[in-house]
Amino acid sequence: MELILDNIRKSYSDKQVLKGIDFTFEKGKIYGLLGRNGAGKTSLFNCLSGETPMDRGGVFLRRENVSLPLREDEIGYVFSLPILPEFLTGYEFVKFYMDINRDKIEPGRTIGDYFDIIRFEEEDRHRLIKGYSHGMKNKIQMLCFIITRPPLILLDEPLTSFDVVVALEIKKLLREMKQDHIIIFSTHILQLAADLCDELVILNQGVLQEIPADTLHSPEFEERIIALLRDGDGHD
Ligand SMILES: Nc1ncnc2c1ncn2[C@@H]1O[C@H](COP(=O)(O)OP(=O)(O)OP(=O)(O)O)[C@@H](O)[C@H]1O
Numbered sequence: 001m002e003l004i005l006d007n008i009r010k011s012y013s014d015k016q017v018l019k020g021i022d023f024t025f026e027k028g029k030i031y032g033l034l035g036r037n038g039a040g041k042t043s044l045f046n047c048l049s050g051e052t053p054m055d056r057g058g059v060f061l062r063r064e065n066v067s068l069p070l071r072e073d074e075i076g077y078v079f080s081l082p083i084l085p086e087f088l089t090g091y092e093f094v095k096f097y098m099d100i101n102r103d104k105i106e107p108g109r110t111i112g113d114y115f116d117i118i119r120f121e122e123e124d125r126h127r128l129i130k131g132y133s134h135g136m137k138n139k140i141q142m143l144c145f146i147i148t149r150p151p152l153i154l155l156d157e158p159l160t161s162f163d164v165v166v167a168l169e170i171k172k173l174l175r176e177m178k179q180d181h182i183i184i185f186s187t188h189i190l191q192l193a194a195d196l197c198d199e200l201v202i203l204n205q206g207v208l209q210e211i212p213a214d215t216l217h218s219p220e221f222e223e224r225i226i227a228l229l230r231d232g233d234g235h236d
Helices: 041-049 090-100 111-117 122-126 134-148 164-180 190-196 221-233
Strands: 002-012 015-026 030-034 056-063 066-069 075-078 152-156 182-186 199-204 207-210
Touching (some): 015 041, 015 182, 015 207, 030 164, 041 152, 041 182, 075 134, 090 111, 090 122, 090 134, 111 134, 134 164, 164 182, 164 190, 199 221
Parallel strands (some): 030 182, 030 199, 075 152, 152 182
Antiparallel strands (some): 002 015, 002 056, 056 066, 199 207
């Protein structure tokens, strides 16, 4: 399975943010998306997910040589600022989400099993989402893709809000899930990218650029990435 980005362009008024993104992502890999503030990472995710309409271009999922336009239900998107119904408890929301996605749930999995996966304390499950911390809200968002297992998982700056124990759990989970999914996450934390990712891509001046594989594990990894980001953006 492959995700094909074909000439994606996006402008806001006269500001061209995405200038023709062409890239192919493969199943079984975790991709780290790097880019400076304002490079357009969130805009790219929003275009992929249909959250924001793109001006030009297309997104396709290719399975066994058949490419079809990516559908909304094929995407799991974890926003950097979680969007959840604050007037529900975590339990009520997850129960509702499981009900409307009954056909996609792994047989035999209960709501308790799902909360256990993300290590969500028993007493917190029945509190209003409104009172949850950023990290707890992010966990609930992650649970959505753990439940429905969409082929494409987009994570916009995840893990930064998690404490070290939870971050490790989530990293483990993403590594387990990658066999059957295409996982792309944006981050500013280079160490996290080096630790978790199989491939790195940089969004620079409106285009996506692949980072050579040897960079990822080279001793000068951070210096090389910073040099690329600095050169490309035209900032100082
Ligand atoms: N809805 C919008 N209307 C106008 N301009 C926008 C809108 N959304 C994003 N932009 C602009 O597009 C550019 C890219 O923003 P985007 O949020 O995609 O960058 P980013 O790489 O995710 O940044 P960061 O790393 O700071 O989160 C910025 O200059 C931003 O101001």
